[in-house]
Each structure stands twice: as C-alpha cells, then as structure tokens.
Amino acid sequence: MITDKSSASSRIGKAAVYILLSIWAVVVLFPFYWMVLTSFKSYSSYNSEFVPRFFAADPTLSNYRDAFTAVPLARYFLNTLIFTVVTTAVMLVVTVLAAFAFSRLEFRGKNIVFALFLSLMMIPNELVVITNFVTITDWDMRNTFQGLILPSVASIFYIYLLKENFEQIPDELYKAAKVDGTSDLKYLLRVMLPICRPTVVTVTILKVIECWNAYVWPRLITDDQAYFLVSNGIQEIRENGFGRENIPAMMAAVVVISLPLVVLFLIFRKKIMSGVMRGGTKG
Amino acid sequence: MKKQNLKAWLYLLPALAFLAVFMIYPLVDVVVYSLEEGYNSASQTFRGVGLYNFSYVLRDPYFLAAVRNTFILVVITVPVSTGLALLISLGLNSIKALKNLFQTVYFLPYVTNTLAVGLVFMILFKKTAYSEGLVNLLINWFGGPSVDFIDGPYWAKMLVMCIYTVWVVMPFKILILTSALASVNPEYYKAARVDGASRGRIFWRITLPMISPMIFYLVITGFIGAFKAYADEVALFGTDLNAAGMNTIVGYVYDMLYGNSGGYPSYASAAALILFAIVFTITCVNLLISRRTQIS
Amino acid sequence: MKIVLEHLTKRFPNRNRKIKSEVVAVDDFTFEIPDGTLIGLLGPSGCGKSTTLNLISGLETPTEGRIFFGNREVTNLPPEKRGVGLVFQNYALYPHMTALENIMFPLGNLKRDERPSKEEMRERAREAARLVQIEPYLERRPSEMSGGQQQRVAIARALVKKPEVLLLDEPLSNLDARLRLQTREEIRRIQRETGITTIFVTHDQEEAMSISDLIVVMKDGAVHQIAKPQDVYDDPVNLFVAKFLGTPPIDVFDGEVKGGTLFIGEDAVLPARGVEDGPVKVGVRPEGFIPDPDGALRCGLDRVEVMGRDTSIVFRHEGLNADTGRAIVDAEAARGLEGGEVRFSLKPLKTCLFDKTTEARIRLADGGGKAAGR
Numbered sequence: 046m047i048t049d050k051s052s053a054s055s056r057i058g059k060a061a062v063y064i065l066l067s068i069w070a071v072v073v074l075f076p077f078y079w080m081v082l083t084s085f086k087s088y089s090s091y092n093s094e095f096v097p098r099f100f101a102a103d104p105t106l107s108n109y110r111d112a113f114t115a116v117p118l119a120r121y122f123l124n125t126l127i128f129t130v131v132t133t134a135v136m137l138v139v140t141v142l143a144a145f146a147f148s149r150l151e152f153r154g155k156n157i158v159f160a161l162f163l164s165l166m167m168i169p170n171e172l173v174v175i176t177n178f179v180t181i182t183d184w185d186m187r188n189t190f191q192g193l194i195l196p197s198v199a200s201i202f203y204i205y206l207l208k209e210n211f212e213q214i215p216d217e218l219y220k221a222a223k224v225d226g227t228s229d230l231k232y233l234l235r236v237m238l239p240i241c242r243p244t245v246v247t248v249t250i251l252k253v254i255e256c257w258n259a260y261v262w263p264r265l266i267t268d269d270q271a272y273f274l275v276s277n278g279i280q281e282i283r284e285n286g287f288g289r290e291n292i293p294a295m296m297a298a299v300v301v302i303s304l305p306l307v308v309l310f311l312i313f314r315k316k317i318m319s320g321v322m323r324g325g326t327k328g
Numbered sequence: 329m330k331k332q333n334l335k336a337w338l339y340l341l342p343a344l345a346f347l348a349v350f351m352i353y354p355l356v357d358v359v360v361y362s363l364e365e366g367y368n369s370a371s372q373t374f375r376g377v378g379l380y381n382f383s384y385v386l387r388d389p390y391f392l393a394a395v396r397n398t399f400i401l402v403v404i405t406v407p408v409s410t411g412l413a414l415l416i417s418l419g420l421n422s423i424k425a426l427k428n429l430f431q432t433v434y435f436l437p438y439v440t441n442t443l444a445v446g447l448v449f450m451i452l453f454k455k456t457a458y459s460e461g462l463v464n465l466l467i468n469w470f471g472g473p474s475v476d477f478i479d480g481p482y483w484a485k486m487l488v489m490c491i492y493t494v495w496v497v498m499p500f501k502i503l504i505l506t507s508a509l510a511s512v513n514p515e516y517y518k519a520a521r522v523d524g525a526s527r528g529r530i531f532w533r534i535t536l537p538m539i540s541p542m543i544f545y546l547v548i549t550g551f552i553g554a555f556k557a558y559a560d561e562v563a564l565f566g567t568d569l570n571a572a573g574m575n576t577i578v579g580y581v582y583d584m585l586y587g588n589s590g591g592y593p594s595y596a597s598a599a600a601l602i603l604f605a606i607v608f609t610i611t612c613v614n615l616l617i618s619r620r621t622q623i624s
Numbered sequence: 625m626k627i628v629l630e631h632l633t634k635r636f637p638n639r640n641r642k643i644k645s646e647v648v649a650v651d652d653f654t655f656e657i658p659d660g661t662l663i664g665l666l667g668p669s670g671c672g673k674s675t676t677l678n679l680i681s682g683l684e685t686p687t688e689g690r691i692f693f694g695n696r697e698v699t700n701l702p703p704e705k706r707g708v709g710l711v712f713q714n715y716a717l718y719p720h721m722t723a724l725e726n727i728m729f730p731l732g733n734l735k736r737d738e739r740p741s742k743e744e745m746r747e748r749a750r751e752a753a754r755l756v757q758i759e760p761y762l763e764r765r766p767s768e769m770s771g772g773q774q775q776r777v778a779i780a781r782a783l784v785k786k787p788e789v790l791l792l793d794e795p796l797s798n799l800d801a802r803l804r805l806q807t808r809e810e811i812r813r814i815q816r817e818t819g820i821t822t823i824f825v826t827h828d829q830e831e832a833m834s835i836s837d838l839i840v841v842m843k844d845g846a847v848h849q850i851a852k853p854q855d856v857y858d859d860p861v862n863l864f865v866a867k868f869l870g871t872p873p874i875d876v877f878d879g880e881v882k883g884g885t886l887f888i889g890e891d892a893v894l895p896a897r898g899v900e901d902g903p904v905k906v907g908v909r910p911e912g913f914i915p916d917p918d919g920a921l922r923c924g925l926d927r928v929e930v931m932g933r934d935t936s937i938v939f940r941h942e943g944l945n946a947d948t949g950r951a952i953v954d955a956e957a958a959r960g961l962e963g964g965e966v967r968f969s970l971k972p973l974k975t976c977l978f979d980k981t982t983e984a985r986i987r988l989a990d991g992g993g994k995a996a997g998r
Contacts, residue, residue: 062419063426069416070433072495076448077436079462083451097462143343152336158344165351169607171556171578171600175361175585175593176354199346229335258441260559264567265586276443276559283447284566292451299444310439314432321438321500322507515716518683523730523781524704533729537720 080303084108084296091293108297117270118298121278128263128274129256132194136203136252137245143204145233148211149219166201170261178265188269197262203248206323210244211237247320250313257306275302361597374594381598390570391599394580400486401576402554405493410546412494413501418531420502421509431506438499446563449492453477478565485565485574492560497553501546508542509535544618548611555607558582577603625694625788625821627657627680632689634675634845649675651845653689657823657838662815664832665825667842668868673825676842677791680823681710693788704733706789709782713794715774717766723777724762727752730785752780755814772803779814790815792824796831808835829869833857841865858973863983866907866976875949877941879906879977886977889943893920893970896977899986905945905978910936912974913951915958919969923949928961939966 083091085104091097112118146152147159177196186192214237222232238245260276267273273281282298310317361367362382366375385391420430437445454461455476464474475481477488512535520530536543558578561569569575570583577599583589584596632653635646649672657663665673678684680691682703690699698706717726727749731740740748753759756776766774775795782790795811796804812835815822826832832839833853841849841856841864849861860866866874879888880903886896888906913921915937923939926948935958937951951968977986 059423062422066416066419066423066426066430070430073433073436073498076445076452076495077440079452080445080448092459095459096465097459139342139346142339146336146339150332150336150339152333155336158340162347165347168351168355169552169556169604171581172358172604173351173354175581175596175600176357177350178585179357179593180349180354195346196350199343199350201347204343254439258443260443260562261582265582276441279441279443279447280562280567295447296451299447302444303440306439306441307436310436311432314435317439318431318435318503322503513714513716515712515714516718519710519712519716519781520729520733521683522681522703522708522710523785524733525729526733529733533732534718537718 077303080296080299083293084300086293088291088293108293109301111291111294112298112301115294116278116282116298117273118278118282118301120271121273121275122301124272125257125274127190128193128259129253131190132197132256133249133252135194136198136200137249139198140200140203140207140248141233141238141245144207144211145229145237147204147208149233149237150229162201162204166205174262174265177262181266186266188267188272190272192266193263193272193274197256197259200252203252206248207241207244210241214240243316246313247316247323250309250317251320253309254306254317278302358597358600361594362601364594367592367594381594382602385595385598385602388595390575390583391577391580393570393573394575394577397486397489397574398555398557398576401489401493401557402551404490405497405554406547406550408490409494409497409501410543410550413498413505413546414543416498416502417505417509418535420506431502434502435499437496438503442496442560443563445496446492446560449488449495450478450564453488455480479572482573485572488564489561489574492564493554493557496560497550501550504542504546505539508539512538540621541618544614548614548618551610551614552607555603555610577606626659627789627821627823628692629653629655629657629680630690630692632676632679632691633687634672634679634684635687648845650679650686653847655840655847655850657821659821660819661837662812662822662824662835663838663840664836665823665840665842666829666832666868667827669827671842672845673827673842674793675845677710677793677823677825680789681708681791682706683710707785707787708789708791709779709785709787711775711778711782711790711792711795713797715766715778715798717774717777717781719766722763722765723753723758723769723773723780724749726766726777727762727781727784730781749780749784752784753777755783755817756780756810770803771799772807775799775807776810779811783814783818783820788821790818790820790822792822794826795824796826796828804831811835830871833869841868843868860907860976861985863905863907863978863985866978870909872910872936872950872952874907874909875951876945877906877908877943877949878945878980879904879943881977888921889941891920891922894972894975896988898988899977903980904986905980905983907976907978908970909974910950910952912971913937913953913968914971915951915953915961916967916969919967921968921970923966923968925961925964925966928958930955937961937966 082099082101085101085106085108086094086098087103087105087107090102147155147162181187181192181196184192186195218236219232222236227235258276259274260280263274263277264280267277270281279299279302282295363377363379364374365378365380368374416434420427420434423430452462453464455464455474455478460468460474461477463477468474475484477484516534516538517530520534525533556578557576561574561576561579565572565574567587569579570589575583581596581599581603584592584599632650633648634650635648638645638647651672653676665676667673675684679686682698682701682705685700690697692698693706703710717723718729721729724746728745731745731748734740739745750759750762753762756779758773758776758780761769761773761777764773766777769777775798779790779792779795792811796807799807808831811822811824824836833856836853838850839853839856840847843864849856849865851859856865857869860869863876867876877888879886879893881887881896881899881901883901884895884897884899885892886894886899886904886906893906921941923941926938926940929936929938933955934952935955937953937958938948939951940948977988978984979986
C-alpha cells in the first residue's frame with residue numbers, strides 16, 4: 046500500500062504513532078504500577094525515600110497483612126461481594142421478566158408503559174437519590190443490605206437492551222413452542238435465554254462492574270463500618286485508617302480492591318468491551 | 329386476551345414496583361421537597377410553599393463555587409478528552425502490530441474503582457512534609473518550583489481534578505471512536521487516494537464527517553457525565569469538598585442531604601433540579617447543533 | 625494512452641501467519657493494452673484481476689515488474705500522479721456529500737496553483753455529469769439515488785480530472801439485471817465518446833464478451849488468453865478458457881485420437897490429421913451439434929427443451945464429463961426427436977481438442993478452428 050517515494054516519511058509517521066500510543070499507555074499504566082510498587086515497600090523504606098525508587102529494594106508483604114488486620118478490609122470485601130451478587134441476581138430476574146413482557150407478550154397499554162420506561166431512562170440518578178435516602182431511612186433500612194440493594198436493582202437500560210435482543214428471535218420459534226404446548230415461562234427459560242446468552246452475560250458483567258465500584262449510594266446509606274463496601278472502605282481508610290500516613294498499607298488495600306475487576310476484565314475483555322460499546326456509559 | 333393481559337402485567341410487576349418506589353415517586357417527591365419552605369426533617373413539618381429553596385441555593389456561596397468548579401471541569405475536560413481520544417484512536421487505527429494490547433491497556437481504567445485509583449493520583453501529586461510527591465519531583469527536575477496539588481492553590485487543584493477526570497473518561501471515548509473509525513468503509517479511503525486527496529483533506533472531508541455522529545454522541549454523554557462529577561473529586565480531595573474548595577454540584581446536593589452539613593433535603597432537591605435543568609438545556613443545545621451540522 | 629505491463633508480479637504474505645509461503649496474486653503478467661481500447665479482465669473470483677487493477681491504479685505496488693502509461697513509467701508513482709480514474713464495485717461515493725460535491729472532490733484535491741476556480745470546478749463537474757447523463761440529480765445525496773444513478777456519479781467522479789486511463793472494478797455487479805444491460809451500453813458509449821483507455825474487471829463472461837474490444841482471461845494470477853471476445857470463444861487456448869466462456873457451457877467429452885481420426889467412445893466423429901495418437905479431451909460448443917440420422921456421434925436422448933427460437937437437446941453419453949450434455953439446435957432440426965437415441969454430426973469449427981493432462985489446446989494440422997489468434 047505504500048509507495049517507495051513516501052516510505053521514508055511514512056516510516057517516521059509510523060514511529061510517531063507508536064510513540065504517541067506508548068506515551069498514553071504509560072500514562073494509563075503508571076498509576077497501577079505505582080500502586081503495586083508502593084504496596085510492596087515497607088513503611089520505613091517508603092518514608093525514607095525522598096526521591097521515590099522505581100522498584101522495591103526489599104519487597105515485603107507486611108502491608109497486605111496490615112490491610113487485612115488493621116482495617117476490616119475482609120469485611121468490606123465480603124460486603125461488596127454480597128451486595129454485588131444479590132443486586133445483580135435480583136436485577137437479572139426483574140430485567141428478564143420485564144424484557145420478556147415487552148418483547149413477546151401482547152397486552153393493553155404496552156406501548157404507553159414502554160414509552161414511560163424509555164423516558165425514565167433520561168432521569169439522572171441525582172434527582173431520585175434524595176427521596177430514596179429518605180425512604181430507606183423511614184423504612185429503618187439504613188446500615189442493612191436491603192437498604193443498599195433495593196434502590197440499585199432497577200435498570201431500565203438493561204431492560205431495553207434485552208428487549209431489543211429478545212425481539213430478534215424469530216416469531217416462528219415462539220409459535221412452534223406454543224404448538225408443542227410449551228408454557229411462556231418455560232419458553233423464556235429454555236429458548237430465549239439460551240439464545241440471548243451473550244447479551245445476558247454482557248448485562249451481568251456491566252452490572253457487576255457498576256456494583257463493585259458503587260460509591261455514592263452506599264456512602265449515604267451506611268455509616269456503620271460493618272456495612273461498608275470497598276469504595277467507602279477506601280475512603281474510610283484514607284481518612285481514618287492506618288494512622289493517616291501509612292501509604293504503603295493504603296496501596297495494598299487499593300491493590301486488593303482493584304484486583305477482582307482487573308482479573309474479570311482480562312478474562313472477559315471482548316465481552317466487556319463490546320457490551321460497553323453497545324451503550325454502557327459510566328456514571 | 330384477558331388472561332394474557334394479566335400474565336403480562338405479572339411479568340412486569342417486579343420492574344414496575346421497583347421503578348414506582350425508587351424512581352417515579354422520588355421524581356414527584358423531589359419537586360415537592362424543593363417547594364416546601366423551611367422543611368424540618370426531624371418533625372417533618374414545613375412553613376410554606378414557594379421558591380425560597382431555589383433562591384437560597386442560588387445565593388449560597390458554596391453552591392456558586394460548586395457551579396463554577398463544575399463548569400470549569402466540563403469546559404476543560406470534554407474537549408480535551410474528546411480530542412485526545414480522537415488522536416489516540418486515529419493512531420490505533422493506523423497500526424496492526426500491538427493494536428490489541430494497546431486497546432486492552434487503554435480500557436483498563438474503565439473497570440477500576442475510581443476511588444481506589446484516585447488515591448494513587450493523590451499520592452502522586454501530593455506534597456507532604458517529608459516527600460515532594462513524584463509529580464513535583466518531575467517538575468523540579470525540569471527546573472520548576474514545587475506546587476501542592478492537593479492542598480495548594482486553586483488552579484493546581486483544578487488541574488489535578490481535570491487530569492484525573494480525563495484519565496477516567498478516556499477508555500470509553502477511545503473505545504467508541506476506535507470502533508467508529510474502523511467501521512468507515514476502506515473503499516472511501518482508496519477512492520480518495522486515487523482522487524489525490526492529501527492526508528489532511530481525507531481527515532477533514534471524509535473521516536471526520538463520517539464519524540461525526542459518534543463524536544456528537546461522545547460530546548453529549550461527556551457533558552452529562554462531567555456535570556455529574558463527584559466521586560472522582562472525593563477520591564482526590566476527601567469527603568469534605570467544601571473545605572477543599574473543590575465541591576461540585578452533585579457534591580453540594582449530597583452535602584445538603586447528609587453528613588455534617590446535611591439534613592436539608594429541600595435545599596438538596598432544589599440544587600438537584602437546578603443541575604437537571606442545566607444538563608437538560610445543554611443537552612438540547614448540543615442536539616440542536618448536531619442536527620444542524622448533520623443537515624448542512 | 626497505451627498501457628504496457630512488463631513481468632508484473634504481486635505476492636502477498638499468506639493470511640494465515642503460520643504458513644510462511646506467499647500468495648501469488650499476479651504472476652508474471654506481460655501485455656500491452658492499445659490506446660483507446662476497452663479491455664475486460666475476466667476470471668473467477670480470487671484470480672488476481674482486482675489486484676491487477678489496483679497495481680495499475682497505484683493503490684498497490686508490484687513486487688516485481690514495471691508498468692508504463694505510454695512511454696512514461698509509473699510503476700512507483702502514487703495513484704494521484706498517474707492520471708487514472710477508478711470506479712469501485714460499491715461506488716465508494718461519500719455519503720455526506722451531494723452528487724455534485726462528490727464529482728468535484730478530486731478537483732478540490734489539486735494543489736493550490738493547479739486548482740481551478742470554484743466556478744470552473746463546478747463547470748467541469750457539470751460537464752462530466754452531462755457525459756454520464758445525471759445532470760438532474762446533482763443536488764441529491766447518494767442515499768437518495770438508485771444504484772444505476774450512483775454508478776454514473778462514480779464514473780463522473782472518475783472522469784472529472786480527465787484521466788488517461790479509466791479503471792472499473794466489477795462495475796455492474798451491484799445492479800439488477802435490467803439496469804446491467806442498460807449500464808453496460810452506457811459504459812461502452814462513454815468510452816467511445818471520450819476515447820479513453822478503459823480497463824474493467826468482471827467475473828461475468830457475458831458482460832466481458834458484450835462490450836470489450838479485448839478480453840484478458842485470468843486464472844490463479846496468470847493470464848491464460850488475450851484476444852477479441854469472439855476469438856476467445858471460438859478459439860480458446862486451453863480447456864479452462866473454453867469452459868469459462870459461453871452459456872450454456874461447452875460440452876466436454878473424453879475422446880481418443882487413433883490414426884488421424886478422433887473417436888468419442890466407439891464413434892469416429894471427425895478427422896484429426898497431424899495429431900498424435902492418444903487420449904484427449906474434446907470440447908464441443910452447444911451450437912456445434914447437428915442432429916443427423918446418419919451422424920457419427922450416438923447419444924442417449926434425455927429430453928428436449930423448447931425455448932422459442934432455439935431448442936436444446938439434453939443428451940447423455942458415456943464419455944461426457946458431466947451427467948448430461950446440451951446441444952442447441954434450430955427448432956426445425958429437433959422436430960420429431962423422441963425417446964431412445966439421438967445422433968449428431970459435429971461442426972469442426974466448434975470442436976476443440978485438448979491435451980488430457982495439461983488441458984492445453986491441441987491444434988489440427990489443417991487448422992481445425994481458425995488460425996491461432998494467439
């Protein structure tokens with residue numbers, strides 16, 4: 046594709062492109078590198094380095110021990126796990142049922158209800174958080190898992206995504222199932238879900254990421270450390286844990302918290318990226 | 329038909345219940361709150377109905393500071409991140425070797441907890457009694473004076489905030505733009521080369537118009553996202569954003585609702601509605617502009 | 625502008641990276657295209673015809689060999705310096721520009737000092753539009769035009785810089801049958817009016833036959849035959865060319881030459897003087913069969929299909945390379961044929977012999993078929 050005459054200049058261009066891309070890669074990776082590096086430095090060696098070293102002279106795991114002992118990191122972790130699993134599971138059930146009703150069943154008022162759903166998609170979370178906070182407080186659900194989970198369940202965007210996918214399944218399959226005497230629920234579980242598995246997986250992963258990184262709602266609804274999620278835990282550690290300046294221990298906690306999602310991402314890289322491309326926006 | 333109707337509503341029931349309680353009712357309620365003057369959350373009583381909450385919020389210096397911070401953040405980060413993402417995506421699309429690796433690396437910030445990485449940014453930029461922080465050492469190395477980016481001058485704090493925000497939003501933008509660029513039919517480029525179009529002209533006359541819908545999409549979602557900035561700021565400056573002078577509109581809403589300065593759901597509601605009005609207006613303007621440029 | 629290709633070769637690295645060998649898309653291509661001709665590059669898909677077009681346009685550079693436009697060597701020139709117009713299979717019209725803007729686009733690419741004024745650009749675009757007869761649609765966007773109209777806009781865009789060579793990549797494949805006929809006449813007319821040397825790529829032999837001055841038949845990156853359409857049909861150089869051209873296709877039999885006579889099965893069908901004894905392949909065009917009660921070739925009659933003017937006789941024969949063969953004869957001649965056996969005599973000019981292994985043409989000493997074209 047490259048003609049001889051321009052090959053010299055195009056080679057320079059190519060080199061420039063790689064340099065640009067590498068610079069950005071460094072910008073992206075450097076914080077991760079720094080976080081891992083610092084987590085392996087001992088408290089004393091970290092504080093004695095006026096000019097920080099780019100490697101750990103004698104790496105130590107003591108920070109990780111501190112992270113799990115000095116602050117209830119394991120508790121935060123467990124809480125987040127429970128929150129993520131339950132929220133995602135309930136969300137899936139609710140979403141799949143609603144998407145099925147919209148895509149496959151005929152009922153009066155369907156279009157109106159769906160239009161209502163779509164218009165709710167434009168409502169920013171900030172508007173409804175205030176009342177939800179009051180509601181959950183009134184229900185005496187502060188510092189409970191129910192209080193954390195209930196308002197995080199409904200996700201109109203995922204209903205929409207699944208409904209679109211469900212509708213691509215040809216009508217004939219439904220009719221064939223009806224002729225065979227399959228019930229609606231059985232058809233949904235045995236036919237539609239398996240066919241739409243990729244979308245279901247995508248939705249699940251996106252919701253897991255969302256839950257794992259949730260900060261605002263958990264912060265509002267929990268002030269008892271026993272119910273903190275990792276994001277609040279980090280904030281708590283930053284402000285009160287480890288005697289403020291123990292940065293290596295802080296970094297160890299941060300590494301532990303970041304690791305699950307990074308691993309999840311490396312495993313499901315393609316799925317996550319294509320899922321996000323289909324309309325997931327952050328925030 | 330009746331039975332079918334009933335069954336359909338049964339399937340919809342869970343979703344409808346959740347939405348009614350946690351979205352539709354709050355939506356109405358937030359307006360009610362914002363109109364109730366002198367609401368006391370302990371006794372659940374209020375003095376009267378009117379627009380006092382709005383006028384209070386609009387005169388509150390903390391709110392005005394939050395609005396200013398948010399606007400500066402939006403105006404800087406949206407163009408910078410979109411432009412930078414376009415540059416990087418163009419680069420990504422012109423290479424074959426290592427492309428996958430770069431794409432994977434670039435997407436990494438999307439899946440990380442912004443609170444966690446924010447802490448790392450804070451450490452990199454922070455100046456403490458016994459350490460200048462890595463960024464300051466770099467500045468010194470180039471002969472500049474140290475700056476406390478976390479507790480120092482306003483511009484420095486704003487700079488860190490913008491840098492971190494850009495870092496956080498880039499993965500999504502790079503992902504979208506890379507796929508938009510890749511979906512342009514290569515025949516157009518071949519045709520343009522045979523027609524003798526220069527590289528610059530190919531970019532401005534062909535590539536850019538072809539991906540312009542995606543760019544507008546990114547600008548619109550970028551505006552909305554940046555206006556809702558909050559967690560990233562907490563990560564950098566701690567939960568007391570007012571003290572740091574780095575509060576955002578969303579931060580103001582939460583501060584009014586909860587915490588040391590909290591207990592004023594009416595003010596919070598008014599501020600949230602003002603934010604919604606701003607975002608709504610700007611989105612509409614964006615859509616109008618994008619529609620006009622698409623047509624002409 | 626005549627075009628000369630000398631030992632043109634293009635090799636690509638194999639797509640499957642594990643295989644180290646290269647793919648030869650164009651293999652040692654040498655030929656000369658006379659000025660002002662319309663030439664069709666014909667071959668099955670994957671035969672290297674599009675690569676050849678890309679080499680001529682400059683979108684790709686050859687691994688070996690040279691390309692001349694007239695006396696000017698263009699081998700390493702980028703496309704915009706060659707003076708070629710290229711029409712893509714999918715037209716590649718820019719969807720965000722109107723037809724007029726599309727046609728003007730190449731002119732706007734010229735360097736500042738060569739670029740005509742806006743007015744002149746518009747006039748030249750109009751002129752090109754007039755030539756392809758799309759003037760009324762100039763303000764429309766590609767999505768608002770039919771396939772045929774888009775095709776014409778693409779041709780106008782290729783012509784607006786007055787190139788010396790026009791290249792068309794499968795120009796008709798995206799059109800429906802009726803438009804295809806109309807558009808190919810149109811291409812012929814535009815080529816005649818402008819006198820521009822034109823090369824077009826197609827896999828459709830009928831398309832190539834109908835409008836080309838010369839046909840280049842390609843397979844696996846190699847040129848098999850270059851000749852006038854009728855010559856390629858009547859006088860193929862090998863079995864591949866014979867089979868690739870003609871609908872219905874040529875009927876191929878296993879035959880044998882014994883003592884200067886050609887046998888198909890037991891039947892001595894034609895004299896074959898000067899041909900060595902041995903097994904051969906015999907290709908007979910459908911119109912080369914004459915139903916003849918005394919004919920030498922005895923076949924089983926399968927059925928008779930009446931198609932108006934002509935009639936096809938579908939027959940069976942043990943030596944046939946396919947299940948059935950097809951002969952096209954006058955309706956008169958087929959009258960009264962029924963069941964059982966049908967006998968043919970063969971027209972010598974419509975019958976070709978090929979080597980059984982190399983599949984190369986075997987020519988008869990007395991010039992069976994026309995004197996060799998090439």
